[in-house]
Amino acid sequence: MPVSLYASPPGVLFPRGSPQEWGQAARQPPGLLPAQCRAFSNNKILVELDTSSGVATMKFKSPPVNSLSLDFLTEFCISLEKLENDRACRGLIITSAVPRVFSSGLDINEMCGKSREHYAEFWRAVQEMWIRLYSSNMVTVAAINGSSPAGGCLIALTCDYRIMVENPKYIIGLNEAQLGIVAPFWFKDTFVKAVGHRVAERSLQLGLLHSVPEAHRIGLVDEVVPEEKLQEKAAAVVAQWLALPDHARQLTKSMMRKAVLDHMLAHREEDIQNFVNFISKDSIQKSLSMYMEMLKKKKS
Numbered sequence: 012m013p014v015s016l017y018a019s020p021p022g023v024l025f026p027r028g029s030p031q032e033w034g035q036a037a038r039q040p041p042g043l044l045p046a047q048c049r050a051f052s053n054n055k056i057l058v059e060l061d062t063s064s065g066v067a068t069m070k071f072k073s074p075p076v077n078s079l080s081l082d083f084l085t086e087f088c089i090s091l092e093k094l095e096n097d098r099a100c101r102g103l104i105i106t107s108a109v110p111r112v113f114s115s116g117l118d119i120n121e122m123c124g125k126s127r128e129h130y131a132e133f134w135r136a137v138q139e140m141w142i143r144l145y146s147s148n149m150v151t152v153a154a155i156n157g158s159s160p161a162g163g164c165l166i167a168l169t170c171d172y173r174i175m176v177e178n179p180k181y182i183i184g185l186n187e188a189q190l191g192i193v194a195p196f197w198f199k200d201t202f203v204k205a206v207g208h209r210v211a212e213r214s215l216q217l218g219l220l221h222s223v224p225e226a227h228r229i230g231l232v233d234e235v236v237p238e239e240k241l242q243e244k245a246a247a248v249v250a251q252w253l254a255l256p257d258h259a260r261q262l263t264k265s266m267m268r269k270a271v272l273d274h275m276l277a278h279r280e281e282d283i284q285n286f287v288n289f290i291s292k293d294s295i296q297k298s299l300s301m302y303m304e305m306l307k308k309k310k311s
C-alpha cells in the first residue's frame with residue numbers, strides 16, 4: 012500500500028454550490044455550512060464531499076490545461092489521502108473545472124532543463140498519484156469533460172469507470188510516442204487492462220489520440236454522454252457501485268488490480284532511475300523542446 016509522503020494541510024471549508032459560487036462561499040463564515048457538506052480547496056484542486064451520499068467531487072482547476080506539475084501532483088495526493096482517511100467518503104468523481112480540457116497530462120516543463128534530482132522527485136510524485144488512485148478503496152469515476160492526453164488519460168484509466176462528454180473536439184489516449192518518449196510499463200499495464208493487448212499495442216506505438224466515439228468503441232471510455240448529463244450520470248454510476256457491500260467490492264477491486272500494483276511497487280526505484288536516465292538524454296530533451304515549440308506554433 013502507498014506510503015504517506017505528504018502531511019495534510021488544514022483545509023478551507025466552504026458550502027455547496029456551483030464552481031463559480033465556491034470561491035465566494037469559501038470566504039463565508041463556517042457557521043453557514045450545511046451539515047451534510049464538507050469541503051476543502053487548495054490552489055489547483057477543489058473537493059466537495061456530500062456526507063449524506065458519501066460521494067466526493069474533485070475538480071481540477073489549474074488553467075490553462077490542468078497540466079500535472081509537481082505542485083498539482085502533490086495537491087492531488089494530499090486530497091486523495093484526506094478523502095481515503097475520511098470514513099464518510101466512499102466514492103469519488105474526478106472532473107475538470109477548466110473548459111474543454113480534463114488534463115493535458117504531465118507538465119512538460121517539469122521534464123525539460125531540470126536537474127536529475129528534480130526529475131527523480133517529479134517521477135516519484137507521478138508514481139505516488141497512480142499508486143494512491145489505483146489502490147483506492149473508494150469507487151472512483153472519471154467524468155471526462157474535455158481532452159485528456161497522456162497523463163490525463165492515465166488518471167481516467169486508473170479510475171473504476173470512465174464517462175466522457177460527446178464533443179467532436181475532444182481527444183483521449185496515450186500519445187507519448189508522438190513526443191518521442193515512451194509510456195512506462197505501468198501506464199501500459201493500466202491501458203492494456205482497459206482495452207486489451209492488441210488495441211493497446213497499436214495505439215501506444217502510434218501514440219494515437221482517439222476521438223470520443225472511437226475511445227468508446229475500443230473500451231477506453233465506458234460511456235459517452237452529452238455535457239449537461241455528465242454529473243448526473245457520474246452520480247448514478249457511483250451510487251450503483253456503492254449499492255454493493257464495501258468489503259466485497261473492495262476485495263474484488265484489490266484482487267483484480269494486485270498483480271499490476273505489485274509489479275509497479277516491486278520496480279518503483281528502478282522505474283525512477285529509468286525515467287531520470289531517459290529524460291536526461293540530450294536527444295529526449297531536444298524532442299520535448301520541439302514538441303513544446305510545436306504546441307506554441309499551433310496556437311499562433
Ligand SMILES: CCCCCCCCC/C=C/C(=O)SCCNC(=O)CCNC(=O)[C@H](O)C(C)(C)COP(=O)(O)OP(=O)(O)OC[C@H]1O[C@@H](n2cnc3c(N)ncnc32)[C@H](O)[C@@H]1OP(=O)(O)O
Pocket residue numbers: 075076078111112114115116117118119120158160161162163186187190192193194195285286289290303306307310
Ligand atoms: C524507459 C521509460 C522512461 C519513461 C519515459 C518518460 C515517460 C513520460 C510520460 C509522459 C506523460 C505525459 O503526460 S507527457 C504530456 C503529453 N501531453 C500532451 O501531449 C498534451 C499537449 N497539449 C495539447 O495537446 C493541448 O494543449 C490540449 C490539451 C489538447 C489543449 O489544447 P488548447 O488548444 O486548449 O490549449 P493550448 O493552446 O494547446 O495550450 C495552452 C497552453 O498550455 C501549454 N501546455 C499544453 N499542454 C501542456 C503540457 N502537457 N505541459 C506543459 N504545458 C502545456 C501550451 O504550450 C500552451 O502554453 P502557452 O503557449 O504558453 O499559453
